[in-house]
Amino acid sequence: MAEPGAVSGVERHGRPRDPENDAAILDAALDLLIERGAAGTSIEAVAQRAGVAKLTVYRRWRAKDDLLMAALEHARTPDMDAAPARQSIDELVSTTAELLSRPRFRALMARVIGASVDYPKLVTAYTERYLQPRLNALAQIAQQAIDAGRLPADTDPSVIHDILASSIGSVLLQHGEDVTAAQVERRLRTLLRHIGYRA
Template sequence: MANPGAAAGVERHGRPRDPENDAAILDAALDLLIERGAAGTSIEAVAQRAGVAKLTVYRRWRAKEDLLMAALEHARAPDMDAPPAGQSIDELVAFVAELLSRPRFRALMARVIGASVDYPKLVSAYTERYLRPRLDALAEIAQQAIDARRFPPDTDPSVIQDILASSIGSVLLQHPEDVTAAQIERRLRILLHHIGYQP
């Protein structure tokens, strides 16, 4: 049964939670995840980086996986939300390219993908909470582009979805260092052109 005190923002021992402590802990967890990966991140290291007692972290998150999932959710920015269904393919390509050009985002994605063997729950939660809504929106945008004759009428929307979704892995593998949004966008447009996209 869920702890009612935690839902109300109260620690299990009855003291009110400090939002500043929460933010410091989640920022520290995210930084360490990017720097060291999930395996190299510990609650002790997070507490030290955040400048709080180890017990303060354990009162909020009982396991490292729970803490890392909370840190990933904390990392979400408004401009990283799922694209609106009415967005065009051109706008979507520009959005994906800009997002993938951010070094910190690429580093975070690499760490999340790398955690899939030892921390499958972390990756599953991230996929369901973050990636799945975006992939669903992407499929809808692809179908709208097909209906608008931007692609050949027999185009499978899942192919468009796969091209844009797999671009994350492609950028991580081919461009571990700096890469510009313009370079990524150019590559995505070439791929879409080969399946008949008419901008």
């Protein structure tokens, strides 16, 4: 028997799973998470949005937490994966700025952060699968910049993480406003210059 949320080609009752149903359900769950937040999303609402029976959703994911975690994984795109350690800080700034300029991505991050109290499993999954790998790569990128003399020798690599995190928080607070990639990149580069970074 497949675990809830596990990838499988067969439903619990032995019938082949329909990949189109899976995609429709996960798309619907993601849309509702962004629109209503975790608390406002229900399996019944997801089924209705996806155009499938409620039982079809429950056959795949027994609990809402499992469904929402699967939806977050489904939302990932290659440019949301961890930055390769060989990437420069300049490249990282550009890709981060472009990602943060997407209204849908900002809304999703805000919803996940807002769910931290009532849905800690959701935030933990998001952190482990998305944020932590990026932070690990970021530490290596920062150290390479220090070794190359682009940052002062006494720079703590974690300060790069703090700069990115503060900028992300600032952008999320502007969720009702249009934010361009150029604006985010300009802010990041200004902060980096203040700690002695040389592009």
